[in-house]
Amino acid sequence: MDTRSIMIVGVGGQGSLLASRILGHVLLMQGFEVKVSEVHGMSQRGGSVVTYVKYGDKVYSPVVEKGEADLIVSFEQLEAARSLPYLKKGGTIITSTQKLDPMPVITGATTYPEDIFNQFRDAGVDFVSVNALELAEQAGSAKASNVVLMGVVSTKMSIEKEVWLKALEECVPAKFLELNKKAFELGRECY
Amino acid sequence: MKKLMLGNEAFARGLYEAGCNVVSSYPGTPSTEITEEVAKYEEIYAEWAPNEKVAMEVAIGASMAGARSFCGMKHVGLNVAADPLYTAAYTGVNGGLVVAVADDPGMHSSQNEQDSRHHAAASKVLMLEPSDSQEVKDFVKEAYRLSEEYDTPVIVRMSTRVAHSQSAVELCDREEVGLKEYVKNPQKNVMMPANARGRHVFVEERTKKLIQEAEASILNKIEMNDGQIGVITSGTSYLYAKEALGDSVSYLKLGIVNPLPSYIIRSFCKKFETVYVIEELDDIIETQCKKLGCEVIGKEIFGFIGELSQSIIREKIKGISPDYLTIPTEIPVRPPVMCAGCPHRGVFYNLAKHKITVSGDIGCYTLGAAQPLCAMDTTVCMGASISGLHGMNKARPEMEKKSVAVIGDSTFMHSGMTGLVNIAYNATNSTVIILDNSITGMTGHQQNPTTGYNLKGDVAAKVNLEALCKALGIDRVRVVDPYNLAETEKAILEELEADAPSVIISRRPCALLKYVKHNPPLKSNDKCKGCKACLKLGCPAISIKAGKACIDHTLCVGCGICKELCKFDAIE
Structure with a gap:
């Protein structure tokens, strides 16, 4: 199988590292060669955070470049828009509807673009939007948005649900497992 | 397994x-x-x-x-x-x-x-x-x-x-x-x-x-393929090259990057019409090739700056540019910011308010340089805040009354102490603020000699910063809580005014530490006049919605400094 590329984008602190680890575990269990690339340190402090997951028979570069992502999972609208150039033509974006103002918007230096999804439609982008924050709160914690989104992603990939649940068990601390399983189910059901 | x-x-x-x-x-x-x-x-x-x-x-x-x-x-x-x-x-x-x-x-x-x-x-x-x-x-x-x-x-x-x-x-x-x-x-x-x-x-x-x-060595590998192009590379650049060029070129992948071999580089280069050296940052392999008399192409097309990638290599060698979708809207940048509830904020707010020259250092608090606080003038390396401030004050003695150094607890232990000794020994009336958040923050919460725990999580000897600073020759040492804006402001102004070197320890644990108990999130009420004074804090939890301050309950940890700042009791 040719190498496939997934990008997970969001704002530092939203839990994209956990999402990429779950995804990595799932793909490894499927027998693929997997590479997951993270960014730590300064950019984690409320800045744009990007994680790459690549899999296939053979994976060389751990990074995803412009026009290469088969799937982009976004935790936030603006970050979905920022990541668009990385989407392969024919690829899909799954994005949370959450909006978080970046500092230049907070200080009033610029404004938050209002019609990102309309612009996606106009540009012919294949995308799915989900109110992951609300579903996560329904599951018991706003922090579980990442796992809600993994639930949505699982409906887009032909991998058994049990594999996803096993990966959850391996990646999530035991005391939060039930909450995260619920978040995952809500993600699966919403789409 | x-x-x-x-x-x-x-x-x-x-x-x-x-x-x-x-x-x-x-x-x-x-x-x-x-x-x-x-x-x-x-x-x-x-x-x-x-x-x-x-x-x-x-x-x-x-x-x-x-x-x-x-x-x-x-x-x-x-x-x-x-x-x-x-x-x-x-x-x-x-x-x-x-x-x-x-x-x-x-x-x-x-x-x-x-x-x-x-x-x-x-x-x-x-x-x-x-x-x-x-x-x-x-x-x-x-x-x-x-x-x-x-x-x-x-x-x-x-x-x-x-x-x-x-x-x-x-x-x-x-x-x-x-x-x-x-x-x-x-x-x-x-x-x-x-x-x-x-x-x-x-x-x-x-x-x-x-x-x-x-x-x-088996660490230096040759992969021969058809064609007249050879690539000499190492590390992550090898992966980018393989992804971009696949089996259309041959590779010399160097696992030993010092010292570099002579014979295998020369014999590899002889086999090809064109040889590219693909290496990130400096031209170390390329220089060795040229020293050996091999003609190679490297930095003239790849440059010395930043990371390489498969698309850069594709573009430079094969002339293929990526094809992608865009939307017309300009996307605002999202730079990293100090977290909601960050204890450093109270210090930087006061330094910005009084337009104090700030000699900065390496850590989360370097983000004090960012908008809207803009409360940092210099950052060079670990420890340079303190020694650099002393230099500034020697060059311009009038700056003593309006300049400070800021340095974290871990950075102070790393290489701030010697600079502080120099201030005491060579006498400037410098003011040093130790931002003691009881952890090494930016790198993801590592223990250090001031935290009382070691790497394995066991209880360890704990450096007493107040006693240490006094022992290093600073008589004026005081501790403030940076969540208390007024107390912090008073301490900064008094120590700047003092005719002696001084240390202010701004002490409050990092808001992200698991043991830190947060207050319930704050809310703005209809007394808000939309004056935007709270926005000067650069708190990611506060924004303006329809002309009024709005606090994001998922981010706010109830530190209360915006409440302290608000003149209209509009935050509760």
Whole structure:
């Protein structure tokens, strides 16, 4: 199988590292060669955070470049828009509807673009939007948005649900497992 | 068994399997997780040292005593540790000595983009460079063998993408190698001139042998394919090249990047019409090729700046540009910011308010330089805030009353203390603010000598910062709570006014620490006049919606400084 590329984008602190680890575990269990690339340190402090997951028979570069992502999972609208150039033509974006103002918007230096999804439609982008924050709160914690989104992603990939649940068990601390399983189910059901 | 591992985790696994006994490091992105992961193996003694120089010396001492030892650091950390490294190159080792240095091309979390290969060449020690997690583990084990065989420290060069990418690793058992015999040997280990002269002869002889090793080593691989193009590369650049060019070119992948081989480079180059050297940052392999009389193409097309990638290589060699979708809207940037509830905010707000010149340092608090606080004038390296402030104040004595240094607790332990001694000893009325958030923050919460815990999480001796500063010669030492804006402001203004050097310890644990209990999130009410005074704090939880302040309940931790600031009681 040719190498496939997934990008997970969001704002530092939203839990994209956990999402990429779950995804990595799932793909490894499927027998693929997997590479997951993270960014730590300064950019984690409320800045744009990007994680790459690549899999296939053979994976060389751990990074995803412009026009290469088969799937982009976004935790936030603006970050979905920022990541668009990385989407392969024919690829899909799954994005949370959450909006978080970046500092230049907070200080009033610029404004938050209002019609990102309309612009996606106009540009012919294949995308799915989900109110992951609300579903996560329904599951018991706003922090579980990442796992809600993994639930949505699982409906887009032909991998058994049990594999996803096993990966959850391996990646999530035991005391939060039930909450995260619920978040995952809500993600699966919403789409 | 195969396991998905970060490069840094695989490094730790390599140390474990190689029978490493003693580890001492200082955290620094992207190297930190190596030592955090090592700490999980009971068989290995591991510690956070106060700085990289100490860590390197601990590892050298352990090696001399016969243990397989290790120290890890980021690229700029190796500058701090360069002094012991350059002489350990002369003493050589007893138990194997492996050093990790993690470069950060693209400066994801660093203040410069230096290429650590220069340190290997200048100190004349062996340097290996792996490409992925499996290679990291294999190279670490090979590094110990080479270290002991050739009597040299061995540096394993990591980069952000190797350190922070996960790929599958085959796990093996630990090989207990035990301690080598310790025999007193001053000719080898006491580097006074008479002995060092002899050891320099040894070093030059060793380099010749290491070049022979590089000519034959399995770490330097040739992959022959059809076509008239050859590529010489190493580390993560090899992965980018393979992805961009596949089997359309042939490769010389160098796993040993210092010293570089001569024979295999020359014979590889002779086979092709065109040879590209693909390496991140500086032109080290390229220069060696040219020195050997080989015509190669490298930095003239790839440049010296930032990370490489498959698309850069595709574009530069094949002339193919990526094809992608865009939308017309301009996307606002999202720079990193101080977290909601960050205790540093109260200090920086006051420094900005009084337009104080701020000599800054390395840590989360460097974000005090960002909009809207803009409360930092300089940042150079670990510890430079304090010594730099003294220099500023010597050059312009009138600045004493309107300038401060800011430095974190861990950075103060790392290399701030000596600067403070200099202020006391050489007398400027400088004001130093220690931002004591009781943890090493930016690198992801590592313990340090001020926290009372060690790397393994056990209770440890705790440095008393107040007593330490007094012992270093500063009589005026006071402690403030940065959540109390008025108290913090008063302390800053009084200490600036004082005719003596002073230290203000701004003490409040990092808001992200698990043990920190938060207050319920605050809310704005209809008394809000939309004056935007609260926006000057640069808190990511506060924004303006329909002309009024709005607080994001998922981010707010109830620190209350916006409430303190609001003149209209509009935040409750």
